[in-house]
Amino acid sequence: MNETLRLQRHEDLSMMELDALEKLFDGEYLSDYGRWSPDAPYGYSPADFHVLAFQGPALAAHVGFQRRVISVGTDDVVVAGTGGVLVDHRFRGTGLGGRAMRHAQKAMRDEAGVDFGFLGCRKDVVPFYESAGWLEVHATERCLSRLDRISVIVSRGGPTLICSATRDASEWPHGDIDLRGTPW
Template identity: 45%
Template sequence: MKAVSIEVVQHATLSPGLIEDLRCLFDAEYFADFGEWDPQQPYGYASHDVHLIARVGADVVGHVGWVRRSISVGATDVDIAGVGGMLIAANSRGRKLGERLMHAADQSMTETGGIQFGYLGCREEVVPFYRACGWQRITARERSVSRDGQAVEDPPGQPLLILPVSSCLASWPSGSVDLRGRAW
């Protein structure tokens, strides 16, 4: 396999060609269930400010994105990077590329500054992957705006994970989480 490169791209600077490459990556996986990928609101979720893109040669084979947001946890405001859009092309899986992307995302959050934690929600079956990347599961009620634009509140127990960036794990406040918008 050719060498893998990972680039960090600000959302505002995505070129039309790179948008098309990302659309091809996502649509290969999700088109049948969700339709065409939209970079401004991918499958109804919040868009990202920062995209980490993995390439093998010129081919885009992986992506993870994040967006800075202030959320509330209990009575405390917390500055997070909401992480989503983690995807590895089917022909590139099984090579630890996802872990490399997640570590690059952590590094980009740290370099950006002012981010206390990474934050994500996921399916139960991928929790072990994120745990292997250093993320910690939390238990909390979560409020957000659903993909169809409605307010939703999920009970404690769904997979929510955090990654200490500039704060220590013990400083994560207790209480319900309000994402103040759509999830990623």
């Protein structure tokens, strides 16, 4: 089957691409979280950039990221806050998720010009991200609640992962993390 991976800026998504994204996300999350919205996906921060992975005409995978300045310790750091990582169940186990993630990491460097990729995830998916070059960092993280966008949430459990973009992951500063907004 013909595989195509492409980067789309959020504002350039076509109605067809938005419909395909809604179908992909609702196919996975509708019963637990309700309908997907491109501007507030399940209350998380929306993506500025979308990696869309097609198998033939079908949208088979997605990786989204938003460019944002966060603080780590006393440093301001430009990150690609990554979320909406999803592979259609029919294409899981094919390596498509890793290819989409690597495409996103290249876009983080070449298109978004961020220092690092950044994401939070469940413990059971850490090995997937590590296989794509992400590294776990241990720090206390503050963010605004995705439910009310006002309350401050403090998390010490992670997992939180970063990847190299325009800076090498070994240069990640030490200290507590403030996302200065909602998570991705």
